[in-house]
Amino acid sequence: MTASLAGLLTGLTLIIAIGAQNAFVLRQGLMRAHVGLVVTICAVADALLITAGVAGVGALVRDHPTALDVLRWVGAAYLAAYGLMSLWRARRPSAMTPADGNGRSRTAVAATTLALTFLNPHVYLDTVLMLGSIANQHGSTGRWWFAGGAALGSVLWFSALGYGARAASRLAARPSTWRVLDLVIGLVMLALALKLLTT
Incomplete structure (x- = not known):
């Protein structure tokens, strides 16, 4: 239980x-x-990455910096493009309704989610390498309890964030909400892209 709590x-x-x-x-x-x-x-991807780290894939990540460099450039380009699109939307915000939000297909939303998850090289450093290293300090059995706790943390966080925002979606009826949100998201994405290119 101690390892699970530490992982969480x-x-x-x-x-x-x-x-x-x-x-x-x-x-x-x-x-x-x-x-x-x-x-x-998001939760399943995190669980897979955590499991890979605990299983020892972190050593592969550490030993192949070229792969991380490629991911860094591709990820930075993707984040920059996404950030610029968010800033463009912030110029002319409009009220959003559930019907508006459902305009994108499930396939497009899934592809964006996967790209934002796996094109970020920091996910391999943090989730695979760092969490894997910390987990392996808990011994052969304890490391899997640690991994389970960390995976549970991902499930709890993403569920709270996604469904919490959904519960607060009345805010989406205000154009000013989308202007602020798109502005913040755009700036965050561009800052993350810059960070990827300068680290």
Whole structure:
């Protein structure tokens, strides 16, 4: 149980910080659009990455910096494009309704969620390498309890973020809400892209 609690707290510490993935989950929640799909993809992806880290894949990540460099450039380009689109939307905001939010297909939303998750090289450093290293300090059995706790943290966080935003979606009826949200998301995405290129 101690290892599980440590995993839960460590996992939450790493994923709660605002980032591209969290911003997208928040936006989908406010639009009431494919929230379950987005939450599920994020939680399952985290669980897979955590499991890979605990199983020792972190060593592969550490030993192949070229792969991370490629991901860094592709991820930065994707984040920059997404950020610019958000800033463009912020110029002429309009009220959003659940019907508006459902305009994008499930496939398009799933693809965006996967891209924001797996094109970020920091997810491999934080979730695979760092969490894997910390988990393996808990011994051969304890590390899997740690992994379970960290995966539970992801489920709890993404569910709270997505469905919490969905519950607060009345805010989406105000154009000013979308102006602020798109402005913040755009700036966050561009800042993350810049960070990827300068680290």
